[in-house]
Amino acid sequence: MARHRRDTYYWRAKDEGYRSRAAYKLFQINDKFNVIKEGDTVVDLGAAPGGWLEVVKKLTDGKIVGVDLRRIKDIEGIETIKGDITSDVTIKKIIDLVGEDGADVVICDAAPNLSGNWSLDHARSIDLTTSALECAKKILKPNGHFIVKVFQGDMFKDYMDKVRENFSFTKAYSPHASRSESAEIYVIGKKFLTAPLRRNDKFDVVIKEMGASGDGIAYVEDFVVFVKEAEKGEAVKIQITDVKPNFAFAKVIERGEEQSSD
Numbered sequence: 168m169a170r171h172r173r174d175t176y177y178w179r180a181k182d183e184g185y186r187s188r189a190a191y192k193l194f195q196i197n198d199k200f201n202v203i204k205e206g207d208t209v210v211d212l213g214a215a216p217g218g219w220l221e222v223v224k225k226l227t228d229g230k231i232v233g234v235d236l237r238r239i240k241d242i243e244g245i246e247t248i249k250g251d252i253t254s255d256v257t258i259k260k261i262i263d264l265v266g267e268d269g270a271d272v273v274i275c276d277a278a279p280n281l282s283g284n285w286s287l288d289h290a291r292s293i294d295l296t297t298s299a300l301e302c303a304k305k306i307l308k309p310n311g312h313f314i315v316k317v318f319q320g321d322m323f324k325d326y327m328d329k330v331r332e333n334f335s336f337t338k339a340y341s342p343h344a345s346r347s348e349s350a351e352i353y354v355i356g357k358k359f360l361t362a363p364l365r366r367n368d369k370f371d372v373v374i375k376e377m378g379a380s381g382d383g384i385a386y387v388e389d390f391v392v393f394v395k396e397a398e399k400g401e402a403v404k405i406q407i408t409d410v411k412p413n414f415a416f417a418k419v420i421e422r423g424e425e426q427s428s429d
């Protein structure tokens with residue numbers, strides 16, 4: 168079955184003129200999660216030979232930048248950088264090409280050199296995907312999206328948590344075009360968070376007003392936080408339970424003295 172699947176996508180890529188069978192993974196991820204849209208600026212990390220870049224070009228007429236350690240053969244309308252995504256020099260080059268508005272989407276199919284030793288390959292993959300996440304955080308617009316390939320293993324959960332801290336929606340997904348015996352999985356992060364707080368952060372706040380749904384409203388650096396079961400004027404210690412692009416939710420973990428809410 169695995170061999171049959173591999174052959175199907177391999178031959179389909181040949182027939183349809185894509186540089187790699189990986190192209191179908193991106194089509195399948197995008198069909199399911201609607202990440203790349205017309206007009207988007209997209210950065211592809213670990214892009215050679217360029218199958219994903221060819222797919223991106225079909226999905227958007229916005230700016231497209233591909234980066235890889237290896238040279239990427241020219242594709243009309245796509246800028247390429249030969250560089251290491253873990254290096255600040257490369258990130259600076261990406262920022263120069265993308266412009267100060269930032270990218271709508273960062274995708275990363277980069278893979279470390281595989282040794283065949285499962286735990287070593289997993290550790291190298293986590294290292295590379297952590298760099299990809301750091302790079303994405305520097306180049307994404309607020310509310311931008313991220314797709315990254317990860318080799319699964321015992322550090323996967325911690326990596327998911329890191330992605331979850333930075334995006335409003337996070338999901339792990341295995342597209343049909345991934346080989347069934349492969350350890351790879353794709354993590355999709357949607358709506359990059361630029362809020363000054365993260366899930367589980369704790370703050371001392373005063374409830375300034377009441378929201379329409381009955382939650383108290385507090386502010387952390389002007390960012391709105393809806394606090395369950397809190398009343399106007401209360402001084403409370405809160406813990407953030409969920410972060411959305413423009414507001415967050417929190418629960419009370421300690422109650423203090425009542426204060427003036429002015």
Ligand SMILES: C[S@@+](CC[C@H](N)C(=O)[O-])C[C@H]1O[C@@H](n2cnc3c(N)ncnc32)[C@H](O)[C@@H]1O
Nearest residue numbers: 187189213216217218219236251252276277278
């Ligand atoms: C599986 S291929 C990508 C295939 C591509 N998505 C496509 O559809 O053609 C993985 C790529 O990651 C690149 N890569 C690995 N580590 C990298 C790094 N530190 N910086 C840049 N590229 C890297 C490799 O050179 C390789 O070309």
